[in-house]
């Protein structure tokens with residue numbers, strides 16, 4: 001990787017022979033009849049005279065050649081060639097291939113063969129960097145653009161893009177809110193637009209990400225000759241959503257089996273954590289050692305369980321989002337390099353883990369959905385060797401998973417106050433600054449929830465448009481003599497610099513500028529551009545903080561009440577679908593059907609029972625239904641504890657806050673009041689959120705509209 005944060009293949013740019021080869025190939029491909037445009041969903045059919053059988057064959061033979069020469073593989077994995085063929089014929093494709101099924105190759109080969117640049121939207125910065133580095137190792141020029149890059153890195157990358165020296169550009173979905181980035185993309189010849197983890201685009205997917213939703217605008221506008229969606233987990237409904245949003249032809253969906261015959265999937269029911277620990281220890285002791293991944297729901301469990309295993313003589317490390325980046329990298333490297341390591345992890349560990357010989361994936365707690373479960377077990381046995389995946393389910397897993405669902409759903413009142421703030425007394429075209437970190441406390445909604453609402457208002461209602469976010473704080477040091485600055489800037493820039501720097505608070509070395517307090521007649525965008533430029537030119541050292549979202553009001557809603565109701569219905573519907581997903585997972589856990597068969601059916605495939613798991617072999621065939629009926633999952637509410645909770649002075653007294661506090665669901669307002677540190681925080685968790693909320697509503701004499 002260059003010090004400018006992007007990677008260019010060492011042999012790619014500078015070797016003349018390679019460049020000449022590519023040029024030859026580019027000419028040949030330019031004569032290929034690929035789709036000239038993708039507007040309006042016009043799909044060129046196989047019978048179209050421009051996509052002939054010969055051209056498809058030619059394309060596929062070139063692809064096979066690249067597979068061997070560049071990647072060193074002798075044949076395609078199941079589905080890869082079909083994806084390439086569909087992509088070439090239809091101009092778009094959706095690949096639903098299992099985890100470890102080689103989805104990346106489906107864009108890497110076309111990227112080399114097509115002229116122009118391939119843009120890959122990828123959800124994780126670490127993953128993007130790793131993928132770009134891997135590509136460079138095989139001689140493909142790849143770059144990545146992320147929020148951790150400096151202005152100089154960005155400038156250098158832009159230059160390389162302009163000079164056509166980047167073949168694959170990885171970007172995060174958040175980038176598409178940035179106008180500077182969008183105008184840069186408009187100058188590029190994008191031949192292929194790829195959305196990795198494409199299920200994130202669907203609200204009905206298990207991992208919906210609001211920024212993905214906006215990609216649908218871009219997929220239609222960017223005029224890329226080809227579009228490709230990649231996912232391992234998409235039900236029929238989610239796949240339909242993806243193809244609609246990415247303007248992909250329904251004829252070009254390639255779906256390959258979830259089922260992998262080398263994985264033995266078992267789910268066992270336990271009555272307590274103690275029983276789970278015993279079962280886990282038994283397996284770890286009795287089974288042949290091998291790289292092991294143990295999934296848990298909570299960070300606390302992660303730490304405790306790793307400690308417990310170490311105490312019992314195993315090499316185990318925790319991995320979760322609460323650890324520092326550095327610590328996580330160390331654990332990841334240790335997991336990849338050590339012999340028979342055990343990592344106890346939350347879902348923070350998963351995406352991009354490409355260790356081929358993971359022999360065991362244990363679920364100490366239940367996954368939140370069948371999609372999540374299949375992604376997680378998919379980490380095992382990528383080398384095709386026999387591997388075991390065992391889940392230990394207890395009813396106590398459910399309230400914990402529910403808290404994640406309910407913690408992200410605002411109530412109607414919260415939505416109403418936020419919409420009033422956003423639209424009342426505003427004018428059309430007005431830009432509104434939204435410091436989400438502050439608004440989260442003000443409206444008691446997590447930042448991610450506020451962000452989702454903004455995206456809905458943009459994509460579904462067209463009421464607002466998100467514009468380039470800005471930092472609210474600058475901290476800078478001038479690196480040249482202040483009086484020489486004038487010589488580096490135009491007159492206009494210098495006047496602006498003088499005006500703005502006069503507002504900064506100077507301390508010993510650094511000056512601090514609060515951008516939200518600048519006089520109204522100063523144009524923020526000009527200030528941002530000026531600082532960007534002086535920083536890029538090495539005149540100042542700059543650190544920016546407090547990123548704030550900004551939206552432009554496109555229309556003032558005529559009926560705010562109606563909008564509130566519609567929005568709330570949408571949010572509530574999402575909550576219901578997540579609850580349903582959890583219920584489906586519980587059903588899977590407590591049924592006696594072969595797990596591989598049941599999960600395959602969920603994804604629309606009919607297969608025979610696997611014949612290898614406990615259920616197929618007659619063990620654990622019948623779960624004790626009475627032991628696991630929903631009535632026994634939730635403990636009765638301890639009314640003495642509830643009474644004490646209602647009397648805690650510093651607690652907000654609305655029903656939702658009381659119920660969240662009792663069930664240990666953190667919210668911005670509870671955090672602000674330091675209530676999450678209170679000893680009774682989460683003390684009624686085992687009683688289940690729905691039951692506690694009902695009680696809280698009764699206590700406050702409110703009607704249960706939320707339920």
Ligand SMILES: Nc1ncnc2c1ncn2[C@@H]1O[C@H](COP(=O)(O)OP(=O)(O)OP(=O)(O)O)[C@@H](O)[C@H]1O
Pocket residue numbers: 073074075076077080097098099100101102103104105232352354
């Ligand atoms: N044709 C092939 N032959 C052999 N190995 C391949 C082939 N194609 C890809 N691979 C290898 O398979 C592994 C998995 O590939 P990749 O990471 O693209 O999978 P994926 O489908 O994106 O998985 P995930 O969903 O887990 O991210 C990689 O190590 C890759 O190099």
